[in-house]
Amino acid sequence: MRKSRIAAAGCSLLLTAACAFVDPATAQVAPRTAAAGYVALGDSYSSGAGAGDYLPSSGKNCKRSSRAYPVLWAEAHAQSSFSFVACNGAGTGEVLSEQLGPLGARTRLVSLTVGGTDSGFATVMTTCAIGGTSRCTSAVSRARSAMDGTLSRNLDRLYSVIRDRAPAARVVVLGYPHLYHLGGRCSLGLPEDERASLNSAVDHLNQVIAQRAAAHGFAFADVTGAFTGHEICSSTPWLHGVDVLAITESYHPTAPGQSLGYLPALDRAL
Template sequence: MKLSRFGGILSAFTATMALGLSGAGAATAATPQARATGYVALGDSYSAGVGAGSYDSASGSCKRSTKAYPALWAAANSVSSFTFSACSGARTGDVLSKQLGALNSSTGLVSITVGGNDAGFADTMKVCATDTESACLTRVAQARTYIQGTLPGKLDQVYNAISGKAAAARVVVLGYPHIYKLGGTCIGLSEKVRTAINAAADDINTVTAKRAADHGFAFGDVNTTFAGHELCSGSPWLHSITLPVDESYHPTAAGQSGGYLPVLRSAA
């Protein structure tokens, strides 16, 4: 009698648990946490699309282009939201103070290029284009010293802030392409100067890739796609000195779609 009674109680308990699991468990399975699919594009002129044309008039001096890689990627993918915050001239401090407002728990993807303006890219190219070879090499050396000594800490501040605001996001940090093809003839700048400028780009990419990896972010090397499309290549995806002058040494529309977009697509 006692065993029979215990068996009945156990059967009733098992049935109750089964009902409870089928109800609560099914409810949980039916309402999973929505996957974060918002996309936020941060960074400087290389992300804004300066040089690609077709600028959004509402973006003003930030010069965000509809042909920039973030806009192209967002248009081709199912994102719940797209915030295009990248801005011409932005430094790491500008990203921290002006571009992070859209990041939140629903952000699934963040892309960014930053660091070139901190290192004085525009000023360096101006000196190299208008001054002596000696002055150019001195300015490049100054930029490389900044990149190796000061920029890592600046990048850490930005990357920490991104992680703090969008913990669920995949973050893709993209680098900068070599400006010049080496070897052969190239009007205007010597091989020595072109080599130094490319070396500075290598420095910033190396530092950026290391800091990105240490934060668990992906790094996209665009030299893989820009190879053969540098200035002096015969098929450049970068502007040389041009008007408007702020578009000089920036990717063309082809550089955005053929150079940057495939790298983001692969890493996202």
């Protein structure tokens, strides 16, 4: 168990370093560009990190995948134009300062996932991997406080700007799946009570996101049901576990997670 914790910690520390974000309080709002009919914003869960087949146009860091749910939806529905600007590691600050340019009066659909980075989930994973159950519980508690405070305010600011930039758009905010299948196949790694605590934190994160989305008239798409039975430690996972060879893909949806989990959730919300 100790070896598995140390290995997970090394991976999580790298993941933490990869998820630094801009403070929304000081971030500038992205300049306007040509408006698109469908604009896909957000973090790695929307860019498709973990799904493979990354688009050359996404550069080295954003990991925009041709298998990500926004691409799959755009391919299945006729759109006047499609702008895919979601980026791995993005928090609300980056969405504000780097991704809102394509929004405009002609935008009819906006989708996004954001909030995990702002809540410090990567730091929580590091603490849980190396610190033991007591420290893990404390880290989860601090993350939940951040969700209720800083994240809630950040989402309000972001959602207000999105509505101002795209007044006629249907905005769909998608949530996050549970990371772990409890009582599953994993014999190494985090103990069961820590896995349960992390799943509970995801539930709280989704609750905060859903509440703020509703306050701005946005739709919220819950994906936890779709991923039930397909979490890490399940027999058919749609999420990557820790991968030391592709660290940014750890804890992210696979291609089936995008096509069978996220894509139907977006369709149901429309």
